[in-house]
Amino acid sequence: MPFGAVALLILVFLVVWLVRRTGSRPKxxxxxxxxxxxxxxxxxxxxxxxxxDADNQTAFRRRVIHFLQTTxxxxxxxxxxxxxxxxxxxxxxxxxxxxxxxxxxxxxxxxLYPETFDEKFRQAGRGRSVLGMVxxxxxxxxxxxxxxxxxEGFRNKTDKNNTAIHEFVHLVDKTDGDVDGVPEELVSHKxxxxxxxxxxxxxxxxxxxxxxxxxxxxxxxxEFLAVASEYFFERPELLKRKHPELYDMLEKIFxxxxxxxxxxx
Numbered sequence: 001m002p003f004g005a006v007a008l009l010i011l012v013f014l015v016v017w018l019v020r021r022t023g024s025r026p027k028x029x030x031x032x033x034x035x036x037x038x039x040x041x042x043x044x045x046x047x048x049x050x051x052x053d054a055d056n057q058t059a060f061r062r063r064v065i066h067f068l069q070t071t072x073x074x075x076x077x078x079x080x081x082x083x084x085x086x087x088x089x090x091x092x093x094x095x096x097x098x099x100x101x102x103x104x105x106x107x108x109x110x111x112l113y114p115e116t117f118d119e120k121f122r123q124a125g126r127g128r129s130v131l132g133m134v135x136x137x138x139x140x141x142x143x144x145x146x147x148x149x150x151x152e153g154f155r156n157k158t159d160k161n162n163t164a165i166h167e168f169v170h171l172v173d174k175t176d177g178d179v180d181g182v183p184e185e186l187v188s189h190k191x192x193x194x195x196x197x198x199x200x201x202x203x204x205x206x207x208x209x210x211x212x213x214x215x216x217x218x219x220x221x222x223e224f225l226a227v228a229s230e231y232f233f234e235r236p237e238l239l240k241r242k243h244p245e246l247y248d249m250l251e252k253i254f255x256x257x258x259x260x261x262x263x264x265x
Contacts, residue, residue, distance in 0.1 A: 041086040045154050048094050064089035078114040091164030098255045108141040132167040160231040169229040181221030186253050199224050
């Protein structure tokens with residue numbers, strides 16, 4: 001058989017495999033790390049969890065367990081450790097913790113790569129600068145994360161970055177069908193106009209070099225939301241001091257009226 005035909009058959013097989021793999025949620029619960037181990041990892045690694053009171057810690061653990069029971073986490077050329085699973089579960093819960101009925105209907109599996117990759121999900125060659133990505137097309141319902149970036153996001157206590165939270169905010173943004181920085185589930189109609197104006201103003205400041213927000217946030221509205229959200233959850237006190245209006249707006253977006261304020265790192 002000609003090489004081209006063989007390559008085409010392999011490509012068709014991969015596409016069909018990915019569609020079947022990502023088109024439905026697991027029908028049976030996925031084995032979990034020991035519950036005591038989950039609590040220990042959350043208490044050791046996740047600052048957001050550490051700042052919660054006892055009742056909210058219990059609720060947070062339940063949300064993490066539910067996510068891990070319903071979402072596959074698969075290592076690609078790497079071993080997925082218990083800490084990785086819990087960090088991914090925490091990353092999923094943090095942005096939507098104050099929304100108790102939230103489900104990630106647009107995610108079935110997280111693929112964990114050891115390091116960076118390129119936009120075609122390749123782990124070798126040049127141009128491998130991607131730390132995380134939400135898939136489309138045959139990779140719909142899949143998120144890809146760098147294992148190194150996942151761990152660094154929680155263990156570096158001084159930066160304002162968290163790749164996994166960034167990607168889960170993209171998923172929240174994507175829920176209404178438009179990845180535009182204005183997730184309709186979180187941003188009320190009343191807030192939409194002021195939020196869009198604030199994004200434009202903040203992006204302008206970043207492009208002028210007048211902001212400490214990650215320059216990648218100036219790419220577009222969607223990336224600004226994700227980058228600003230990393231900052232909000234990783235270094236809330238610093239964000240409140242340097243960008244009080246942005247902090248107040250993100251608090252309105254991520255907290256329902258009447259809920260307790262986000263924990264301060």
